Amino acid sequence: GVIAFLARLEAQAREAAVKQEELERQEEKLTRLKRRVEELRLQRDELRAKVDLQEKGQHGKEGVVSESAQSSAQAVVEWKIKSIKAMLQIFYLTGVSGKLTKRGVCFCISTAYEGTYLDSYHVDLLTKPEVQIHRHSIPIFIPLEQIANKYLQTDIRRFLAVLSEHLNAYVGRRYQAEQLQEHFSELMEGPLQKNSLCNLLVFNYNVSRKSKAFPLNARLLYGDLCRSLPTEVTVTCTPGAPAALAELATAHSDLFRRVALHKAFRSFGTAEESME
């Protein structure tokens, strides 16, 4: 009776206390969050104002000087460090950059297809007792050893130029194949077959999304490893195909030899439009 009743009252009181604590904790958290948001909003607004002033040209050199009577030597040194780093990044864009190491130089060869920069590769050279390759990230299907044997000892610049030619051509071929698969998949019939060097491509395709009855077969051989256009192109059509397609196959044999693959495919769309 009484004891049970008292026990129940005690339990209720405890429950109420726990609920009260929880409520207070939540309120506290909410206040904290609100305050943080206000802090950050203020900080953000100040920054926006700073950037706006900067844009209107009110800062410029003064901005740095206003920190103290003259720019601290540290600020100048830090500025110079940043500007040299920016210069070194520009060298990356030129295709050959590098860094001196304790025992030689580590060169970085960058690749690009037109304006799009793609993979970069490293060649770590030791210069004593003679020039040798210490480490590299050149793919195995690029004839690195051949190129090194021919040029490394006599003309490092030439070595890098030839290697860069091979790498840029490989990356260019690979890029065209990837663009084809990415942007023209609805014209492709089955998978695009290629080797790791991307100098042999075989695929079936249609020229229009509407007529898929007689796919064409293309075989592209890139005989010159320093070029991203093929040296041999064979385009055939399936037996029973209309004469117009046979003519198209001949035209494409020539087209693929002159125009980059993805650009050639882009021209199909416009040719189709002009025919309608």
Added chain:
Amino acid sequence: MDNNTFQDYENEIRSLEEEIQLLTEMYEDRQQESTFFSDEEILMARRSFQGEFHGGSKGLESPSDLKAQLESLETDLSFLMKFTGIQFTNHSKKTVERTRNRTVRKHRLSGNCHSLSFQLEFQLLEVQNKENVSAVITDLSIILESGEDSDVSKFVSSTEEHGNLLTFFRSLSSYAEWYEHRRCTFLHFK
């Protein structure tokens, strides 16, 4: 007091923190781009930069660390210029856009390769992907000395049209050597 309210506040906090980071980076970039110190000022700063130690915004780097870093960077740059034959005489850039994933900068670059001088302007778009940063050149404009040669002008136009900055530099190197060689040969016969 429901979880949604907390979530909303937390989301706003995160987005504000990100915006603040971007604005700070944009501000610092523009500061860097619009400031210029002459060689004498830099020399003086390096000499006097001994006792100061402000910690700095990037963590605690001692004066000797910073000086060593500067020297190492300068050595690398001077080696590259000598090795490639490409000397940059002026470089300026302007950050045009800065969002979480994209940065767009306008670059102006002048220099020479052996005795051939050039001036370039281009826009560089950098996009942060999952694994790496991709870079694309647009609006490339090139002024190359010896542009009277029609083959060279054709090369320059085609390079500009396709944003082929890399090809430009790779070709420039070999063309400049040939041009220099030809110039010396002609002088020899004068």
